[in-house]
Each structure stands twice: as structure tokens, then as C-alpha cells.
Amino acid sequence: MKTKTYSIFGAGAAGLYTAWRLLNGEANNDKDNSKMLAEGDILELYDWGKYDFSKKHSGSREPGARVCTWHYKEDKTKSYLELGGMRYADWNNDVKSGHLLVSTVIKELGLDSESVNFNESSNQLLFLRNRNMYLNDIGAGAPAPYNLPAEGATQSPYNGFAAVQNLVNSPTTRLGWCEFYRNGTLSKETGAQSVFENGDFAKDIGYWNLMYDQLGPEGFAYTADANGYTSNVINWNSADAFNANNEFAPGNQYKTLTQGYSSMFTALFDEIEKLVKKSGVVFKYYPDTRLHSIYEKNNVIHFGIATRRDPWQKTESKTADAAWLAMPRNSIDLVAQATRYASIDGFDVLNEREVQLYLEAAVMQPSYKIGLFFDSEWWLNSAAYPPKLTCYTITGDTLKQLENLNWAKNDLREMEYGNPAVFNIAYDSVEAITLAVSNCIGETLDLEQQTQLLGASRQRNTIGPAFTDSPVRMAVYFGNNALSQSGEKVYGMLASYDDEQFTTFWKELEEGPDKPVDIPTCEDVQPLAGPRDCPPIMIKMLRKQLAEMHFGPGSDFNLVPVPLEARYMDWSLPPFNAGYHAWAAHYDIGDVQRKIRKPSQLIEGKDANIFIVGETYSNDQAWVEGAYCTAESVLNDFFDMKPIVDEDSYPFICPE
Numbered sequence: 310m311k312t313k314t315y316s317i318f319g320a321g322a323a324g325l326y327t328a329w330r331l332l333n334g335e336a337n338n339d340k341d342n343s344k345m346l347a348e349g350d351i352l353e354l355y356d357w358g359k360y361d362f363s364k365k366h367s368g369s370r371e372p373g374a375r376v377c378t379w380h381y382k383e384d385k386t387k388s389y390l391e392l393g394g395m396r397y398a399d400w401n402n403d404v405k406s407g408h409l410l411v412s413t414v415i416k417e418l419g420l421d422s423e424s425v426n427f428n429e430s431s432n433q434l435l436f437l438r439n440r441n442m443y444l445n446d447i448g449a450g451a452p453a454p455y456n457l458p459a460e461g462a463t464q465s466p467y468n469g470f471a472a473v474q475n476l477v478n479s480p481t482t483r484l485g486w487c488e489f490y491r492n493g494t495l496s497k498e499t500g501a502q503s504v505f506e507n508g509d510f511a512k513d514i515g516y517w518n519l520m521y522d523q524l525g526p527e528g529f530a531y532t533a534d535a536n537g538y539t540s541n542v543i544n545w546n547s548a549d550a551f552n553a554n555n556e557f558a559p560g561n562q563y564k565t566l567t568q569g570y571s572s573m574f575t576a577l578f579d580e581i582e583k584l585v586k587k588s589g590v591v592f593k594y595y596p597d598t599r600l601h602s603i604y605e606k607n608n609v610i611h612f613g614i615a616t617r618r619d620p621w622q623k624t625e626s627k628t629a630d631a632a633w634l635a636m637p638r639n640s641i642d643l644v645a646q647a648t649r650y651a652s653i654d655g656f657d658v659l660n661e662r663e664v665q666l667y668l669e670a671a672v673m674q675p676s677y678k679i680g681l682f683f684d685s686e687w688w689l690n691s692a693a694y695p696p697k698l699t700c701y702t703i704t705g706d707t708l709k710q711l712e713n714l715n716w717a718k719n720d721l722r723e724m725e726y727g728n729p730a731v732f733n734i735a736y737d738s739v740e741a742i743t744l745a746v747s748n749c750i751g752e753t754l755d756l757e758q759q760t761q762l763l764g765a766s767r768q769r770n771t772i773g774p775a776f777t778d779s780p781v782r783m784a785v786y787f788g789n790n791a792l793s794q795s796g797e798k799v800y801g802m803l804a805s806y807d808d809e810q811f812t813t814f815w816k817e818l819e820e821g822p823d824k825p826v827d828i829p830t831c832e833d834v835q836p837l838a839g840p841r842d843c844p845p846i847m848i849k850m851l852r853k854q855l856a857e858m859h860f861g862p863g864s865d866f867n868l869v870p871v872p873l874e875a876r877y878m879d880w881s882l883p884p885f886n887a888g889y890h891a892w893a894a895h896y897d898i899g900d901v902q903r904k905i906r907k908p909s910q911l912i913e914g915k916d917a918n919i920f921i922v923g924e925t926y927s928n929d930q931a932w933v934e935g936a937y938c939t940a941e942s943v944l945n946d947f948f949d950m951k952p953i954v955d956e957d958s959y960p961f962i963c964p965e
Contacts, residue, residue, distance in 0.1 A: 313350045314628070316612070318600040319635030320356035321374025322936035323922040325577045326414070327633050328354055328592075330941065332584035334950040344948045348589030353629070354581075357617060357640075357884050358837035359596035362578040366594065370839025371571035372578065375637075375885060376933065377878060378569030379840045381682045381791075381799045388791045389569045390680035390801040392840055392878040393888070394933060395785075396427045396563035396570065399733075405482070408934035409959050410941060411573075418576045420566060426702060427565040427772060428735040434696045434775035436858040437534050441694045444535075455531040462531070469524050469532030470554050476523070477511060477551055483928070487963035490548045490898040499523070511551065515544035515894045534778040539809035540674045540931075545891035549898060553891075553930070562735055567792060573933075599884070602648040603632060605909070605917035606655030613651070617834070623647075631918035635940070637925045638671045639886035656909070656917055663911040667904060670896040671925045675881030676888020677812035679805040679843060679851060681872040686788060686800045691868070692859035696773045696786055700735040701742040701766040708732075710765040716758075720750040735771065739763060774806070780814040781805045781854045799873065804851050808888060812881050818847040819879070833882050840876035848875050889931030890924065899963030902926055906943050906962070920947070928962060938962060 315331060317324045331352060336342035346352060360372035371378045377393035380386075400412035415424055432445040438454040444465065447453050452462035461468075476497045480486045493511045503522050505514060520542060521529045533542045541554055566572050585592040601613040601623045610632045613623035634641055645659035645668075658664060689695045708721050724746060725732040731749045736742035739759075746762060747753050754762065774785045785803035807815065820826060821844040835841055843851075852869040860868050880888035892898050904910045905926045909917040920943045927935030938961040944950040945961070952961075 313346065313630045314353065315346065315351070315631050315633075316353040316355065316610070316627075316629040317633045317635055318355045319374065319633075319640070319923070320354055320358070320360060320372070320578075320594075320596070321635060322376065322574065322924070322933045323940045324354060324356070324633065324635030325372075325574055325581065326937050326940045327635060327922060327944070328352060328581050329577055329584070330944050330950065330953065331948075332581060332588055332590060334944060334948075334953075337945075337949045337951045341949065345950070346588065346590050349591065351591045351593065352585070353593045353595065355595045355598045355600060355614065357597070357599040357620070357834070359617075360574070362575055366578070366596070368596065369837070371569065372574040373571045375836075375880060375888060376570050376574065377836075377840070378571035379680055379876060380569070381801070381874060385568060386792050387797075388682065388787065388789055388799045388801045390682070390787050390803055391565075391570055392678045392680050392803075392876070393880070394570060394931075396565045397933060398562075399424070399564045403730075405958055408929070408932065409954055410937035410961075411932075411934050413954055414577070414937065415566075415573065418573070418580060420573065420576060423567045423572070424564050425567055426704075426733070426735065426768070427563040428700055428702070428768075429563070430697050430700070430771045430773055431735075431737045432697045433773065434694055434858070435535055436694075436775070436777040436779065437531075438778065439857075439862045441858070441861055443694075443697065453531060453535070455527045457525075457527050457531065461528060466531050466535035469520070469528055470536070472528075473520055473523050474551055474554075476519075479551060479555075482958070484958070484960055484964075486552045487899050487928075487960060489552075490546075490963060491900075493548050493551075511548035512546055512897065513895050514547040516547045516550040517542055517544040519547050535776055537774060537776040537783040537806070539782070539807075539811060540676075540889065540891065543672070543674070543809060543891065544894065545672055546894045546896065546898065549892045549930075562733070567790075570933075600634070600636075600644050602651050602653075603634075603644060603659065603919060604648060604653050604655040604657045605919060608916075608918075610918060611653075611655060613647075617837070620834075621647075623651075632920070633940075633943070634919065634921045635923055635936075637885050637887060637923055638668060638673055638890065640884045641668060641921065643884065656915060658909050658912065658915070658917050658919055661908070661912050664905075664908040667896075667901050667908070667911060670893050670898075670901045670905070671890040671930075672893050673887035674808055674889050674891055674931075675812045675886070677805070677807040677815050677877065677879055677881065678803060678888075679815065679847070679875070679877040680840065681802050681804045681848075681851070682874045683800050683802065683870055683872055684798065685870070686786075687868075687870055688784075688786060688802065688855075688859055693861055694859050696775050696784075697737065698771045698773065698786055698788075700737050700768050700771045701739070701763065702733060702735050702768045703731050703742075703746075703766055704733060704768075707765045711761065714761050714765075716761075723750050735768075737771075742766060774803075775858060777854070777858050779854050779857070780807065780811050781851070781858065782807045782811050784855065784858065804855060804875075812879070815847065815877065816879060816881070818850055819844065819877075821846045831883060834884060835879055835882050836885055840878055843875035843877055847877070848872065851875075891930060899965075902928070902939070902962040903965065906939060907947060918947075928960075
């Protein structure tokens with residue numbers, strides 16, 4: 310039997326997941342497993358970057374493509390910050406909510422014990438229009454500084470999202486949202502002055518257009534300023550925005566890993582190497598190597614590769630039986646451009662008109678993150694406006710402590726499994742957790758029980774964030790999260806988390822005064838090299854804005870100490886040119902998802918085993934979950950592989 314060669318381009322989430330599943334997956338039909346990898350077959354993994362997977366495969370930064378954990382002094386035992394993707398929503402099987410595939414991968418890799426809460430505060434610190442405030446303090450006596458009718462400024466800024474959301478009947482399931490993407494309409498009255506009408510398809514409306522129409526300029530500004538993410542309020546597909554913006558309400562609970570989110574990809578690569586030895590598949594890993602161009606001829610995939618040193622010139626031509634483009638839109642565009650102008654004798658699928666149209670369904674969203682490490686938590690110890698980072702959570706450790714304090718076993722069981730259960734839910738006040746536990750066990754807690762509960766459940770695992778309309782936009786407090794809590798104490802802060810137009814504010818501070826630009830943007834692949842040191846002028850600007858956020862308008866920047874280390878990641882740079890993606894308006898999201906996975910489906914009479922996987926064209930854009938889901942769907946639908954989990958109630962992509 311002829312050996313197969315499968316080539317994957319991109320060693321981020323989608324590429325690693327695909328390689329892992331090709332090695333551990335099972336055929337859906339025991340009688341025909343010809344598409345599965347077997348002993349002697351070749352599995353190739355190419356990546357433009359060089360990630361630090363292991364001692365054998367060392368690199369310039371921790372793995373994960375647009376996930377990038379950065380440890381203080383590059384020491385994995387010390388405190389870390391996330392300068393890319395940072396968290397996941399743990400799957401809750403009772404309510405069918407969360408990131409099912411990420412949760413499954415973490416379990417399969419044996420990382421459950423390293424999964425920890427990554428909670429958002431429900432009482433965020435805000436600095437808006439030169440005023441400091443807390444979310445829960447906004448009210449009749451303390452309105453937000455926005456000129457809104459009908460006392461709108463006395464209400465939460467998240468009411469703006471809710472007001473727009475109320476124009477539709479929101480589905481409650483993943484499958485329901487897939488149907489809404491195709492046929493969902495504005496089903497409520499939009500108002501006499503609205504430019505939109507009841508019955509308009511949501512997919513054909515830009516979200517910024519709709520928000521401005523419904524909220525007016527001040528209402529839009531209040532909602533946009535106070536939610537931190539500019540990417541949430543751009544002119545993307547309203548049908549998807551209705552769903553996605555449910556994720557960002559305050560108080561949401563997420564999880565991460567004790568050594569940082571990148572550690573999942575380190576473990577995934579390690580598992581790939583173990584499976585290769587077990588299966589007899591020949592594994593070839595090519596870092597610092599990019600896909601240059603690609604086409605199909607006579608059922609064979611022909612592609613050119615280039616080196617990171619000279620990325621625009623093809624250095625070698627190769628072939629494969631199937632190829633995965635595990636890369637975001639900009640990287641795919643670069644491959645299409647090179648292929649377009651090459652002299653080829655075959656099917657150039659990426660440059661077909663229909664494929665180009667579908668590739669444009671994804672909007673590229675630039676992102677910028679700046680991380681600082683300090684020798685103290687000054688934002689808590691000395692700030693006039695400290696973020697609210699304490700929460701109360703019933704964890705396994707909490708239940709053990711309460712058991713040792715002779716709490717009734719039935720009560721403890723109810724707290725973990727009852728209805729309403731309180732296990733692993735974050736509460737931001739003493740009153741909130743006391744009431745929740747009382748309701749759960751069916752009796753009022755006495756004073757001694759309250760004291761014991763608070764002592765056992767008090768957590769410092771809330772990360773904020775704090776939001777501002779200044780260019781900082783969002784600050785996330787990681788604190789001292791080192792594996793070892795002995796020795797030097799170092800506290801991390803994601804001091805600026807920006808996207809969209811705010812990224813250019815910091816970009817102009819990268820060089821500093823009197824320093825000319827010395828590298829063209831097309832050659833600046835800083836995201837592959839890893840976090841870059843911040844120049845003094847950028848640090849000073851950060852301290853100036855952080856001082857105003859935490860000490861008040863016009864505060865002396867010296868109130869914020871000089872950081873021990875300061876680095877940034879500019880995700881607007883190649884090869885990603887985006888921190889994440891959104892669906893453009895006027896597209897049927899499900900149709901694009903299904904067809905762009907294997908773009909030859911768009912061309913009648915053509916069939917090329919070239920696949921596109923990643924978060925870009927997924928149901929979960931901006932999340933690792935989206936990368937895993939598109940990769941899994943390709944293997945299930947085109948390689949006859951059994952799904953890793955039951956997809957009946959959790960479609961990986963939208964079905965027909």
C-alpha cells in the first residue's frame with residue numbers, strides 16, 4: 310500500500326489539534342480506514358515561527374500562535390502574564406454550556422489538576438471621561454458622565470447591549486444560534502425613528518449601525534467605552550454579535566492553567582511525539598518554515614515552502630496527499646498572493662473568485678497587549694481606586710475544609726450537586742455567597758457557619774478587569790501566580806489590552822523619540838519572535854494613564870512604580886495581522902463555515918484535499934475552542950473519523 314503524506318501548516322491550536330487527532334483518532338467505519346494514518350505514513354508539521362515546546366524543540370517564545378504566555382525572567386516557575394489568548398470556559402454538562410473541546414483536550418492530556426478559576430469581577434473599576442467609579446456604584450445619585458435620556462446614565466453600561474439584544478428572540482442552544490445566523494430577524498419594534506425595520510435579517514445588519522441607531526451617539530459611546538473591547542462594537546455581523554456579546558457580561562467565570570495557557574500546547578506537542586513513537590508514523594517538524602504557495606494537480610497537493618530568513622522566495626517544492634492550512638486569514642492571503650503570480654499547471658483553489666469572496670467573510674481585528682511585572686501589588690496596596698479582586702468560591706478545597714469543620718455531609722453534597730448548586734461559582738460579596746448557600750441547603754446559616762464559609766471560600770483569583778476610555782482600555786490583574794510562592798514575590802499586570810484603532814496609539818511609542826523606523830512592516834514578524842521590550846517612553850505613558858485610573862485625574866505618574874520588566878505583543882503585525890476575527894455582515898455564517906473548510910467545494914466539478922482550519926471561520930472566533938472545533942469537523946466529515954465527543958447537541962460547525 311502506498312504511504313500517505315499529510316502536511317499541516319501552522320503549529321498553533323488548530324495545527325497541533327489536527328496532528329494529535331490524526332494520531333489518536335479512530336475510523337468511523339471499521340471496514341474502511343484508508344484515510345487514517347498508519348505505520349510508515351508521514352505527518353509533517355510546518356510553522357513560520359519556532360515555539361519553545363521542549364528542550365529538544367526549543368524556541369523564542371512559548372507556544373500557541375496567538376496564545377502567548379510570558380513568565381517573569383522567562384522562568385516557568387515564576388509569575389506569568391498572558392499576552393495573547395488567556396482562558397477558556399469550562400464545560401458544564403448540566404446546562405450544556407462552555408468550551409467542550411478545550412475542556413475535553415485538557416482532560417485527555419491529564420491537565421485537570423492544573424485547571425484553575427480565572428474569574429471576572431462583577432464590580433469592575435471604571436475610568437470614563439476623566440472620572441473614577443465602580444460599576445455597582447453607578448445609580449441615581451452617581452450617574453456615569455454621559456448625556457443620556459430617561460436616566461440612562463444611572464444604569465449599567467451593559468444595558469446598551471441588552472437593549473439591542475431585546476430586538477430579537479435569542480436562541481438558547483448552539484444549534485439554535487446556527488439557525489439564527491441564517492434566518493434570524495429583528496422581531497421586535499425598532500422605533501419610529503429607526504432606519505431598520507421589524508423583519509430585517511440580522512445577518513445583513515452591521516452591529517455598529519444597529520447600536521448607533523438604537524442607542525444614539527451617547528448611548529453607543531457609554532456602551533463602547535465601558536466594555537473595554539472595541540472589537541465588540543464594530544460593524545460586524547449582527548446575527549453573530551447578538552450571541553458573542555453574551556460572553557462579556559461582568560461576573561462570567563473562566564478557567565486557565567497554573568503554568569499559563571500556553572502549557573496546553575506544550576502538552577499537546579509532547580503527546581504528539583509520544584503517539585508517533587507508538588504508531589510508527591513518521592513525524593517531521595519544520596519550524597522557521599512557511600507555506601509559500603499551493604495548488605492541486607491530479608489529486609496531488611503541490612506546495613512551495615520558504616524559510617523565515619527569506620520568507621518571500623520559494624526554496625523548495627513538495628507534494629502531499631492532503632494539506633491543512635491551520636492559519637488565520639492574513640496568512641492564507643499571503644499564500645494566495647504568491648500562488649496567484651506563480652507559474653503553475655494545476656488548480657489554484659485559493660484564487661478562485663468564489664473562494665476569495667468567502668475568505669473575506671472574516672474581519673481581521675488588530676490587538677495589542679502590554680505586560681508589566683512589579684515587586685508589589687501597588688494597585689491594591691496604595692491605590693485610591695483599587696480594583697475589586699476578592700471573590701468567594703466554593704471549590705473542592707472549600708468543601709474539604711468545611712467537612713473538617715463538621716459541616717453536614719448532605720449540605721456539602723447539595724452545595725456541589727444540588728439545585729441550585731453553588732459549586733465553582735464566583736460571588737463578589739459576603740451577602741451574595743451567604744444567601745446562595747442558604748438557598749442551596751435550605752436553611753439560614755448561623756454566625757459561626759458564615760464565618761467558616763467565608764474563611765474557606767475567600768479567593769484572590771478575580772482578575773478584574775478595569776476598563777477605561779483612555780488608550781489603556783483594559784487592565785487585567787494577574788498578581789503573584791507563580792508555581793512556587795516562596796522566594797521573590799513578583800506581581801503581574803496586563804497593563805493595556807487594546808484592539809482596533811487603539812492599537813496605533815501604542816505602536817507610535819515603540820521606537821521612542823529621535824529613532825527612525827528601520828524595518829518594513831511586512832518583515833516585522835514580532836509575534837513569532839515573542840514579547841518585545843517596551844521602550845522607556847511607552848512605560849512612562851503607561852504609568853501616566855494607570856495613575857489616572859487608580860489614583861484619579863491628573864495624578865502624578867510616579868505613584869505607579871517603575872516595573873521590573875515590561876514587554877508588548879503587537880498582534881497587528883505579520884503573519885497574523887489580527888489578534889482575533891469577526892464575521893462580516895451580509896454572509897450566511899453557517900454556509901461559509903461548511904464550505905471554506907474545504908474550499909474546492911465552492912467550485913463545481915473540483916475536489917482538492919486542501920483544508921482550512923482555525924478560529925477564523927468558526928462558531929467561536931477569538932477562542933481556542935473555535936480552532937479545535939473546525940479541525941475536528943474536517944476530520945469527521947472528510948476523513949471518516951469518529952467525533953471526539955457527541956456532537957448532536959454541540960455542533961462543531963453549523964450544519965446544513
